Amino acid sequence: MTEATKPKSNGNGLIKRPQRLADEVYSILYSKLMSLEIEPGNRIMIDALVKELGVSQTPIREALSRLEAQGLVVQTHLIGYSAASQLEHDKLEKLFDMRLLLEPYAAENAARLISDEGVERLKCIDAVMQQTESRELRGKFLDFAQSDGQLHDLISSSSGNELVHDALARLHTHIHLFRLLYLPSATKDVNDEHAEIVDAVSRRDGTRAFKAMKFHIEQSRRRFLDQGSKSESE
Template sequence: MTEILPRGRVRPARRLTLTEDVYETIKGLVMDHALPPNERVNIDALARELDVSPTPVREALARLESDGLVRKRPLSGYTTTPLLSRAEFDDLFDMRLLLEGAAAARAAANASAAHRRQISTKANATVGVEAGDGYRRHAAFTALDATFHDLIAEVAGSVLLREAITRLHSHLHLHRLYFPAAKAADTTVEHQRIAAAITLGDPEAATAAMRDHLTAARQRHLPAFDQMPPAGPPA
């Protein structure tokens, strides 16, 4: 089966599916720390494990580099991105406060009725169990949180703003194994306040609600730094 491209070019559709599958698989390995932070990536070993040639693995790693999840060093190949230091974590949240506060304001100003309903629905979503009770529930909670923030960035209507926010979230999600989500109810209430301000079309209130949420989230995450392994050179 083939895909017809502009100007008569033809390329196998299966190839596109394979590349995407390999990308998503390796991304999952990085996020779950099956490929631990700050570790060299063996392309040939990954290709054997996934039963593919090295080419789609290299293509996936190039995409993951743009996502901020791996790094390429001259003569050394790829390494997974190390966990953030406390100072880098603070910088990340300072950037989130700026960017996501702006995104919330733009979403409040630009959201259609359908968008407002979507944001309210995402704000009210829960994982159905107490988040933090086991990794799977924690991961489910993290996914809901990411979806909510991404939807607001999308509704804000700026591709560049959304891409910047997504990149910041990638760095944060590397830490999710260490960040307990025991206070999921607090997050839900904060999301509902953001959604309410966007629904009312109030940019100032949306910005304030988002900044309050991120400030509280930063404080909830800080104790996790006591659990993290010390950073070291790539293995």
């Protein structure tokens, strides 16, 4: 092996793997979990993933650690990794209670404090979601879920209150809600509600932003709880 063809070292004698590999493994596992291909509560076998993905254990473990931080997987001593359980009805109710306390406040403050750059980012995220119609959502499910999370996260991070932002981030709200239930028929309603929030924040109208976010959370609560009740009765 010539000097030019030797693998590059990171200075510790270890070959440095491209970060892209770890990111790709993460994306694959994220998709499997969000689409319920890996069902809630099921064990995640690292050796099986090694064979399926054709990679070593290292990028898989890195991806699982990231997913654990997001609340999508849990690690149990002497057992290993499993897909996180779905939210139970009472916890879902409490999650929406928390959102109603924090997110309208965050939207009101963001309308006053968000930067011009933040407004443009908010509009861009909203524009991507607005292009997704109900009939197209199945193929764009993960993109829609991620954009929804980005929109809400940007608003809370622009509120000027890092404690509110951290609290909402720890709830992993959007990951759990989109994993909990697939609601393609609600796409237009969600987009209409988001458009009202984004317009209010963009116009620096805190009172309107507060009301728009409160209405959106209340409608989201109704959609998920109503659909959950239907599923239980079927």
